Amino acid sequence: xxxxxxxxxxxxxxxxxxxxxxxxxxxxxxxxxxxxxxxxxxxxxxxxxxxxxxxxxxxxxxxxxxxxxxxxxxxxxxxxxxxxxxxxxxxxxxxxxxxxxxxxxxxxxxxxxxxxxxxxxxxxxxxxxxxxxxxxxxxxxxxxxxxxxxxxxxxxxxxxxxxxxxxxxxxxxxxxxxxxxxxxxxxxxxxxxxxxxxxxxxxxxxxxxxxxxxxxxxxxxxxxxxxxxxxxxxxxxxxxxxxxxxxxxxxxxxxxxxxxxxxxxxxxxxxxxxxxxxxxxxxxxxxxxxxxxxxxxxxxxxxxxxxxxxxxxxxxxxxxxxxxxxxxxxxxxxxxxxxxxxxxxxxxxxxxxxxxxxxxxxxxxxxxxxxxxxxxxxxxxxxxxxxxxxxxxxxxxxxxxxxxxxxxxxxxxxxxxxxxxxxxxxxxxxx
Amino acid sequence: xxxxxxxxxxxxxxxxxxxxxxxxxxxxxxxxxxxxxxxxxxxxxxxxxxxxxxxxxxxxxxxxxxxxxxxxxxxxxxxxxxxxxxxxxxxxxxxxxxxxxxxxxxxxxxxxxxxxxxxxxxxxxxxxxxxxxxxxxxxxxxxxxxxxxxxxxxxxxxxxxxxxxxxxxxxxxxxxxxxxxxxxxxxxxxxxxxxxxxxxxxxxxxxxxxxxxxxxxxxxxxxxxxxxxxxxxxxxxxxxxxxxxxxxxxxxxxxxxxxxxxxxxxxxxxxxxxxxxxxxxxxxxxxxxxxxxxxxxxxxxxxxxxxxxxx
Numbered sequence: 001x002x003x004x005x006x007x008x009x010x011x012x013x014x015x016x017x018x019x020x021x022x023x024x025x026x027x028x029x030x031x032x033x034x035x036x037x038x039x040x041x042x043x044x045x046x047x048x049x050x051x052x053x054x055x056x057x058x059x060x061x062x063x064x065x066x067x068x069x070x071x072x073x074x075x076x077x078x079x080x081x082x083x084x085x086x087x088x089x090x091x092x093x094x095x096x097x098x099x100x101x102x103x104x105x106x107x108x109x110x111x112x113x114x115x116x117x118x119x120x121x122x123x124x125x126x127x128x129x130x131x132x133x134x135x136x137x138x139x140x141x142x143x144x145x146x147x148x149x150x151x152x153x154x155x156x157x158x159x160x161x162x163x164x165x166x167x168x169x170x171x172x173x174x175x176x177x178x179x180x181x182x183x184x185x186x187x188x189x190x191x192x193x194x195x196x197x198x199x200x201x202x203x204x205x206x207x208x209x210x211x212x213x214x215x216x217x218x219x220x221x222x223x224x225x226x227x228x229x230x231x232x233x234x235x236x237x238x239x240x241x242x243x244x245x246x247x248x249x250x251x252x253x254x255x256x257x258x259x260x261x262x263x264x265x266x267x268x269x270x271x272x273x274x275x276x277x278x279x280x281x282x283x284x285x286x287x288x289x290x291x292x293x294x295x296x297x298x299x300x301x302x303x304x305x306x307x308x309x310x311x312x313x314x315x316x317x318x319x320x321x322x323x324x325x326x327x328x329x330x331x332x333x334x335x336x337x338x339x340x341x342x343x344x345x346x347x348x349x350x351x352x353x354x355x356x357x358x359x360x361x362x363x364x365x366x367x368x369x370x371x372x373x374x375x376x377x378x379x380x381x382x383x384x385x386x387x388x389x390x391x392x393x394x395x396x397x398x399x400x401x402x403x404x405x406x407x408x409x410x411x412x413x414x415x416x417x418x419x420x421x422x423x424x425x426x427x428x429x430x431x
Numbered sequence: 432x433x434x435x436x437x438x439x440x441x442x443x444x445x446x447x448x449x450x451x452x453x454x455x456x457x458x459x460x461x462x463x464x465x466x467x468x469x470x471x472x473x474x475x476x477x478x479x480x481x482x483x484x485x486x487x488x489x490x491x492x493x494x495x496x497x498x499x500x501x502x503x504x505x506x507x508x509x510x511x512x513x514x515x516x517x518x519x520x521x522x523x524x525x526x527x528x529x530x531x532x533x534x535x536x537x538x539x540x541x542x543x544x545x546x547x548x549x550x551x552x553x554x555x556x557x558x559x560x561x562x563x564x565x566x567x568x569x570x571x572x573x574x575x576x577x578x579x580x581x582x583x584x585x586x587x588x589x590x591x592x593x594x595x596x597x598x599x600x601x602x603x604x605x606x607x608x609x610x611x612x613x614x615x616x617x618x619x620x621x622x623x624x625x626x627x628x629x630x631x632x633x634x635x636x637x638x639x640x641x642x643x644x645x646x647x648x649x650x651x652x653x654x655x656x657x658x659x660x661x662x663x664x665x666x667x668x669x670x671x672x673x674x675x676x677x678x679x680x681x682x683x684x685x686x687x688x689x690x691x692x693x694x695x696x697x698x699x700x701x702x703x704x705x706x707x708x709x710x711x712x713x714x715x716x717x718x719x720x721x722x723x724x725x726x727x728x729x730x731x732x733x734x735x736x737x738x739x740x741x742x
């Protein structure tokens with residue numbers, strides 16, 4: 001009972017001391033937080049699949065010639081990359097090197113002052129204007145990312161199943177559907193491994209894969225940009241019509257089939273043909289124990305010019321607020337070298353270097369994809385340049401309508417009308 | 432012993448109150464009140480090319496009247512009410528039933544059941560989403576074989592992929608995960624009911640159903656009301672499960688889009704769509720208002736009428 005009176009006094013001094021200590025601690029912490037190691041570079045990327053290749057092969061190769069710079073590859077999963085990067089840049093905690101998505105996503109980062117101007121970068125001379133076009137301002141004056149790699153669309157097929165059913169690689173659309181019919185009626189294999197649960201495959205591996213043959217590649221893409229062509233034109237409706245015809249050849253319950261399910265169906269040898277992006281080659285090399293090959297999207301009739309989607313997918317730029325800009329530039333110049341191009345193309349098969357160096361690719365399937373650059377006309381995905389700037393967003397709409405067309409809940413005409421209406425709401429040349 | 436008044440004449444400032452309230456208050460203000468107010472302010476601005484300027488209620492008008500925004504908004508809100516309705520009609524009655532069964536003195540192994548039923552609640556939503564996708568998968572899933580083995584095979588479908596069933600399926604997954612919470616809360620209240628009241632009703636000749644309806648249910652009503660309001664708030668903030676299973680585009684054809692995923696796309700952007708902080712703040716503000724109005728209606732019309740009993 002006697003202690004009761006003295007207790008408040010004691011606790012009061014205790015509180016004072018505690019308060020002083022906390023203040024001191026806060027001051028100390030805030031003053032030490034800004035110090036960073038001198039020559040460490042950190043790379044922001046969405047290629048978490050490549051993390052091992054960067055840390056085991058590419059960075060050691062760089063360190064052979066540049067031993068003083070420590071490079072750290074710090075990937076974020078692809079679906080979260082854009083938003084995570086934006087948040088990190090705003091908070092000032094992003095890495096020195098930023099892997100750039102093509103066109104507007106990176107352009108907006110540059111406009112907001114998050115990416116450094118690269119006009120005087122020596123390494124840029126190794127790239128063609130077409131390769132650089134995805135990371136240049138609308139007036140063509142300022143370059144803010146250096147091209148790294150492109151991805152090519154096509155179809156990957158299981159060679160063993162083709163042999164077993166005595167099939168040859170289809171060149172025309174008629175042959176393509178005949179092949180699918182044969183697989184469906186004469187075997188238990190799923191003819192086409194694709195699902196619509198994640199929606200993007202329908203647009204990217206479906207619409208943008210087979211579409212260039214309908215809208216004649218760059219010509220059609222530019223016409224859409226200038227307003228000379230509309231999404232309700234025959235070329236686009238026909239593309240969706242073909243997609244709708246894929247439905248009977250997809251696996252059972254494809255509406256709930258995810259991207260990884262499709263990959264697994266193919267690598268387990270349960271599906272014959274896989275509408276692919278060249279980046280899938282790596283996964284298939286690791287997981288499939290059968291031989292597989294690739295063919296470009298079939299054309300209308302034999303001898304027609306073929307068009308492929310050779311999409312400038314990845315660039316790399318420098319964080320405008322990087323602490324190590326000089327080291328970052330050295331690294332970028334090294335990335336423009338033949339050494340890097342060869343290393344990257346062979347270690348990450350399916351990502352094709354955009355620099356002008358002549359390089360050898362050892363992976364047979366990657367080589368096949370790359371060879372289409374000589375046979376066919378290249379184009380990029382038509383929704384990426386400018387057309388996805390407004391609301392509603394064309395790319396998101398394409399995902400939604402393409403998935404619905406395949407699901408059979410929307411007709412090709414409705415898909416065309418919905419996307420065209422969306423474009424007309426904000427894009428002047430289309431109004 | 433009476434305390435002497437000498438010390439109390441000049442009361443020292445009650446530092447201990449500040450000391451005990453301070454840290455909590457500080458954390459609450461910094462991480463909850465300030466962001467909330469800042470969001471409300473942000474929703475009144477518009478950002479263009481890095482410049483933000485005051486636009487009043489324009490963001491809200493766009494959100495509700497402009498077709499490109501309003502369609503998505505009303506769709507998400509409608510879906511959210513469906514999601515909530517399923518939880519109220521399925522999760523809470525099942526929770527109540529389980530709690531009553533668990534509190535039955537005749538039940539053996541009740542501790543085991545309690546733990547097992549509560550287990551999913553403690554798992555990460557990402558794991559729940561992944562596991563259920565596998566279970567329901569038409570390619571690898573076991574649910575198809577299971578349905579065939581009990582003779583219902585022809586009813587199997589790719590539920591998560593169909594526009595008509597995706598949202599309901601996700602709601603059921605969420606119910607499965609969270610049914611442990613109403614169960615635990617109601618169970619705890621049931622245990623608090625004094626035995627003498629129940630005994631008295633038995634002596635008066637009530638059977639167990641009558642005891643439940645006339646004695647136990649009135650006593651646990653306040654808890655059921657609280658469970659309902661928790662469900663309401665949680666459902667209108669729901670996001671993780673949809674994002675984990677269907678992604679931010681909440682397909683097919685936005686049939687699983689909730690306010691949370693709609694907010695995510697607006698605020699953070701999606702694929703080629705750029706995020707808009709101010710428009711996102713407007714969506715967040717509307718979410719806040721919906722929850723606020725819901726909770727207030729509840730307080731005025733239900734909470735005040737509920738009688739509480741002290742034992």
